[in-house]
Amino acid sequence: MARSNEWFRSGLEHIWLPYAQMKTAPDPSPIASTEGARLKMEDGSILIDGVGSWWTSVHGYNHPTLLKAAHAQLDAMPHVMLGGLAHEQAYRLATRLAGITPGDLYKTFFTESGSVAVEVAMKVAVQYAMNRTGERRTRFVSFKGGYHGDTFATMSVCDPEEGMHSLFAGVVPEQYVTDLPDTDDRAEAIDRLLSSHNDIAAVLVEPLIQGAGGMRMHSPETLKALRAACDRHDVLLIFDEIFTGFGRTGEMFAADRAGVTPDIICLGKALTGGITPLAATMASRRVYEAFHTDSAEHALMHGPTFTGHAIGCAVANAGLDLFETEPRLDQVRAIQAQLAEELTPLSDLPHVADVRTCGAVAAVEFAHDFDVEAARRWFIERGTFIRPLGRVVYLTPAYVIAPEDLSALSSAIADFAATQA
Structure with a gap:
């Protein structure tokens, strides 16, 4: 001692x-x-x-399958950069995530933390509008009681009254933070908000459970109302499943339980079972096609040093094995x-x-x-x-x-x- x-x-x-x-x-x-x-x-x-x-x-801590995967990858190759190089674990993991997430979420960008995964989702949503139509849609709709991280962009879409980030009012960008559409009146209010502002890039929500905001829960009908409103007004829908993803709600993803597919989904936390940092931002085919052009200006210019960290991806693949076998x-x-x-x-x-x-x-x-x-x-x-x-x-x-x-x-x-x- x-x-x-x-x-x-x-x-x-x-x-x-x-x-x-x-x-x-x-x-x-x-x-x-x-x-x-x-x-x-x-x-x-x-x-x-x-x-x-x-x-x-x-x-659980120290699961032997996860530890074995980490040790094996450490011995073979702890990590290489994904800029110009490739390694099996990241590519296999991206393929597997495309196979288990709902709808046509099929393109994955890896980061080191959930907050950064949400930042990437926000960046993608803004650039999506620019690439597709040249519009500058730079603001987001998020919800009271919500939490999406502590980095600058994510602080702006958290509940501004929740305390942790209230000191930064006026420093971070101002967003449209409103009530979840869990009643007919609130659903109509979201519809009016989206119809009356042409600067909205996306709606961002923690599906079914707002975690750090106090484990506040809402029904699948709330998410269905958001999906319908976003479709009517050609606005992207982002699910922050950093907390809810990988079984927490009783289905593999909260999106599955709700029967709603977002345009972008953010994953993390349970992705590696707590062994290593790793997060992911996944986009639908429609979103990704706005970036997949002959123009260099349409590329997503983002690249964390440890994107697709090899050990993290190896552990995540082993974690997906556990979901299949246990x-x-x-x-x-x-x-x-x-x-x-x-x-x-x-x-x-x-x-x-x-x-x-x-x-x-x-x-x-x-x-x-x-x-x-x-x-x-x-x-x-x-x-x-x-x-x-x-x-x-x-x-x-x-x-x-x-x-x-x-x-x-x-x-x-x-x-x-x-x-x-």
Whole structure:
């Protein structure tokens, strides 16, 4: 433990942690190793992970198939640039993604993170209009409660009132941020918005679940209304499936569950099962054809250094193998049933505003504010790792989590709810 304190204390002086006011935030918990849905701390104690490393480790930590793929690719060729060179893993992965995503989403651009994948989607949408008709459509419609990343363009399409990015009002481009069309009146409002502005390149939405905004959920009918409105007004529809993709909602993609195909889809997080960074932006044939011309000016001039990272692509291919050979979607549906059974009774408590589930996602929303950092420490003291979002205590566990571990997470939330009465 002395050695642990040495690296931890010295490192804490120099590391800048995410989403933390480091002067007041409690120290993070040092982790020594991982396995399945569990985190082993430096002191030997175990935390049951209810978050899945920000929703990535869907196959559980240290899955041997993923580790074997990473080791094999590391030995053969960790990475080569895709500018003028090619490697099998990226090309195989692009082909496989085209085969499993809905509709004619068939062209894939690889990046290192979900935020950048959304940036690429926005760039493609703007250039699509320029390439096709010469129009400068430079603005986007996005939705209250939405979150699409922390880079500059993606901050502009997040909910401007959600706090994390409110300091940047007036710095990032102004977009049309409105209510999701989950009622007839709101659907009509979207239609009016699209008809009255000719500068809109695309509508951008997190399908079925708005993740970081508090696990807010909406119905497939909302997405069908968006698809219809975009078709009427010749506006592209982008699905940000960074969170919902690869089984989280109970189908391989939220688009599948909704029966709606976007023009562009963004994928990440679970793509590599939490092993390496990798994300993807996929475009339909119609969108890509606006770039596939004899003009050099029509090319997409974008190229992250590690686009199509070989190890990441190898792990992603191994992850797709697991979806084919292990019962991931059945596991997600079982998780949903168990979470609904164990957490829905909390909705009877007067201080609980809502309990909602969708696939391997559950959210308990409280009617009042509470100290989020204190709540995080409370859960750790009880052997669980759960990170509330504002008033929302949520679970996004690995799909392979054992039922008894899932019950332990549910019980911790029920016990926490009892302290809030």
